[in-house]
Amino acid sequence: MKWRGQHDDKHAAANGLSRRWLLRLGLPGMAAAMTSLLGRAGRAAPDASGGFPSISAAGGAFRPGRPAGVPYGAPSPHESGVVRRWLKWMLPSRLSNASFTPLAALEGIITPNGLHFERHHAGVPDIDPATFRLRVHGLVDRPLAFSLEDLKRLPRISRTHFLECAGNGAVSWRRPQVNAVQFTHGLLSCCEWTGVRLQDVLALCGVREGAAWLLAEGADGVAYARSVPREMWDEALLVFAQNGEALRPEQGYPLRLLIPGTEGALNVKWLHRLELGDAPWLTREETARYADLQDDGRARLFTLVQEVNSVITTPSPENGLRRHGQQQISGIAWSGHGRIRAVDVSLDGGVNWRPARLEEPVLPRCLTRFRLPFAWRGEELLLQSRAVDEAGNVQPTYEENLKVKSARQVYHNNSITTWRVMPTGEVRHVRLA
Ligand SMILES: Nc1nc2c(c(=O)[nH]1)N[C@H]1C(S)=C(S)[C@@H](COP(=O)(O)O)O[C@H]1N2
Ligand SMILES: [Mo]
Numbered sequence: 001m002k003w004r005g006q007h008d009d010k011h012a013a014a015n016g017l018s019r020r021w022l023l024r025l026g027l028p029g030m031a032a033a034m035t036s037l038l039g040r041a042g043r044a045a046p047d048a049s050g051g052f053p054s055i056s057a058a059g060g061a062f063r064p065g066r067p068a069g070v071p072y073g074a075p076s077p078h079e080s081g082v083v084r085r086w087l088k089w090m091l092p093s094r095l096s097n098a099s100f101t102p103l104a105a106l107e108g109i110i111t112p113n114g115l116h117f118e119r120h121h122a123g124v125p126d127i128d129p130a131t132f133r134l135r136v137h138g139l140v141d142r143p144l145a146f147s148l149e150d151l152k153r154l155p156r157i158s159r160t161h162f163l164e165c166a167g168n169g170a171v172s173w174r175r176p177q178v179n180a181v182q183f184t185h186g187l188l189s190c191c192e193w194t195g196v197r198l199q200d201v202l203a204l205c206g207v208r209e210g211a212a213w214l215l216a217e218g219a220d221g222v223a224y225a226r227s228v229p230r231e232m233w234d235e236a237l238l239v240f241a242q243n244g245e246a247l248r249p250e251q252g253y254p255l256r257l258l259i260p261g262t263e264g265a266l267n268v269k270w271l272h273r274l275e276l277g278d279a280p281w282l283t284r285e286e287t288a289r290y291a292d293l294q295d296d297g298r299a300r301l302f303t304l305v306q307e308v309n310s311v312i313t314t315p316s317p318e319n320g321l322r323r324h325g326q327q328q329i330s331g332i333a334w335s336g337h338g339r340i341r342a343v344d345v346s347l348d349g350g351v352n353w354r355p356a357r358l359e360e361p362v363l364p365r366c367l368t369r370f371r372l373p374f375a376w377r378g379e380e381l382l383l384q385s386r387a388v389d390e391a392g393n394v395q396p397t398y399e400e401n402l403k404v405k406s407a408r409q410v411y412h413n414n415s416i417t418t419w420r421v422m423p424t425g426e427v428r429h430v431r432l433a
Contacts, residue, residue, distance in 0.1 A: 081105075084115055085182055090171070095123040095221075098165065100186030103311070104318035108359075109160070109332065109367040111189035113243050118250045119165050119187065121285075122221030125270055129254045134201075134238070138215075138276035141206030148254055151238060154196040159237070159260065161365050162190040162334045164306050166263035166290055169413030176429040181316040184417060184429060185309075188334070190367040193258050195239030202233065202276075213280050216257045216266075217273040226266050227280035229302065232259050238271065261336030261365035262304045263411070265290045293408045306336035308395050309414040310343055310370070310387035321376055321425035329356070329372040335389035340368040342388045347374065349382030349418060349432050350397070356385070364390075381421035382432065398431065 075082065084099040091097045101117040129148050137143035165187035171177045172184050214233065218224040228236065237258045240247060247253040252269025259266055265285055280286070280302070291299035310333035315321055333340045339362050344353035356370035370385070387395045396404075398415040405412070420430040 079105075082115070084117065085186075087171075087178070087183060096121050098167070098187060100182045101189050102182050102318075103186050103188070103313050103332070104181050104316050106313070107369075109190050109369050110243065111191060113191070113245065113248050113251075116163075116189040116191065116242070116248065116251055117165070117187050119167075119264060120220070120250075121224050124249050125220045126249065127219060127254060127270055127272075132254050132272070134255060134272060134274065136201065136205045136274045136276075138274075139208040139211035139278065140202070140276055141208060142204070144205050146201065148240065151196055151201070151240070151255070154200045156194055156196055157237070158192055158194040158241075160190065160192045160363055161258065161260040162188060162306075162367050163258075163264050163267060164188040164309075164334070166265055166306070166411035169309075169415070170410050172415075172417070172429075173407075173410065173413050176431050179317045179429045181311060181313055181318060185311045187264070188367075190334075191242045192244065193237065193239040194241035194244075195237040195255075195258065198233055198236035198238055198257075201238060201274075207276060210278050211276040213277050215273070215275040215277065215281050215283075216268040216271055217275070218252070218268045219270040219272040224268060224285060225281065225283045226268055226286055227283065227302075228257075228259065228266065229280070229304075232262070232304070235259055235261075259304075261306055261338075263290060263306055266304055290411060292405070292411055294406045295408060303412060306334070307412065307414040308335035308337065308340075308387050308389040308393040309333070310340075310385040310395055311417050312345070312383055312385050312419060315383065315421055315427050316419060317427045317429055320427050321421060323425075324376055324378055327374055327376050329374060329383070331356075331370055331385050332367045333358075333370055333385070333387035334365070334367050335387065335391075335393065336365055337389050337391040337393055338364045339366075339390045340370075340387055341390045341392075343368075343370040344386045344388075345370075345372050346384045346386070347381045350384055350386075350416070353386065376421075378423050380423055381419075382430075383419040383421060383427075384416050386416055 082102050082105040084101065086097055086099045097120060099118045101111055101115050132148055133145040135145045168185060168187035178184055212230050214228045216226055216228055238255055239258045240255055242248060242251055247256060255271045257268045257271050286301060291301050292303050293299050310331060312329060312331035314330045321327060329345055333343045340358065343356045343358065345356050346353050356372040359369040359371060362368050395414060395416055401415045418430050418432055420428045
């Protein structure tokens with residue numbers, strides 16, 4: 001438990017003595033347990049030890065626990081605050097709603113299935129996998145209907161990719177309205193998805209000449225549907241598994257379309273119909289919605305790729321600083337254009353930047369975890385992160401973004417976020433003028 005250059009004798013002695021004592025009693029496991037307890041029990045005030053607590057804070061109940069064999073495990077009851085949340089004022093009902101991933105509480109790059117964000121236009125349907133069929137028709141030689149079993153006979157692939165709603169960050173375009181990274185960026189998750197290639201399915205049906213677009217339709221109450229341009233077919237997967245288990249009902253059980261790096265809305269859930277045609281269908285969800293309104297009142301359609309983006313999750317409004325001394329900045333970066341090449345972090349609102357360390361693996365169209373240690377002495381900070389992707393795209397400031405996008409636009413906000421760290425350690429979402 002030594003912290004480079006800063007430990008006081010009292011704490012070091014207590015720690016060392018007690019460990020020796022336990023080791024002498026032949027209880028190295030307990031000694032290790034106490035050491036790890038020391039690592040997380042602390043709420044101590046800043047002092048020369050770096051705020052780490054003395055051994056008196058440790059305790060334990062070494063009794064038999066609850067028996068093994070819970071049919072499906074759940075998180076510790078002590079983690080009951082780590083949940084999806086939603087904004088009541090944002091959407092009219094629980095059926096047409098969005099719930100946000102608690103990014104501030106998560107580590108690494110994988111989103112646990114029960115915390116994947118949700119966006120439903122008509123609630124979650126219950127589909128029987130035994131009678132489920134995927135129908136493929138239109139400009140094909142052989143219209144076919146595939147059962148799940150049929151699909152699973154094709155070559156399977158697993159890929160880890162983020163999924164992000166185009167409306168992620170929409171609440172922040174005009175001003176910082178929400179003070180939580182869960183709500184500024186939580187329409188974003190990342191899973192290992194398993195499925196088969198769309199092209200393998202289409203090849204069985206025989207794509208006819210002139211087929212340039214494909215309609216993907218869901219089996220939910222609104223028959224949610226989107227048109228997919230041919231240049232995206234190669235990358236598209238029909239997925240049935242998420243982080244090693246069957247898709248969750250909320251994510252489209254038993255089958256969804258996944259086109260890595262594209263806006264969430266293109267990734268049709270409860271997928272049951274593919275129709276090939278020569279032009280886009282111009283459905284509600286690609287014209288009236290998920291289109292980018294411009295200053296002249298017209299809208300840009302099919303702006304499908306999610307741009308380079310990043311956010312610091314610690315510190316963040318949910319993760320304030322509790323004490324002075326050594327701290328770890330940590331966050332996530334992602335881009336629909338490929339891998340993250342670099343993330344820079346600023347403590348002074350974008351005047352000076354230092355490179356963060358990217359945690360392996362750094363995968364294309366996937367969340368990338370970045371980290372940067374720093375020492376805090378209670379000064380006010382303006383924390384920012386700026387990601388660069390392998391295509392050379394640099395995450396813009398709000399000002400830069402508004403030069404290329406309309407102020408009337410709702411979707412596709414990838415601007416740099418600023419967290420203001422107060423001398424109390426409290427963190428607030430702010431906008432730099
Ligand atoms: N069938 C169907 N597919 C859908 C939707 C829907 O409401 N119905 N919502 C879309 C939108 S807008 C997004 S952002 C993603 C959300 O996926 P998730 O709920 O798995 O996070 O699904 C997309 N696919
Ligand atoms: Mo979305």
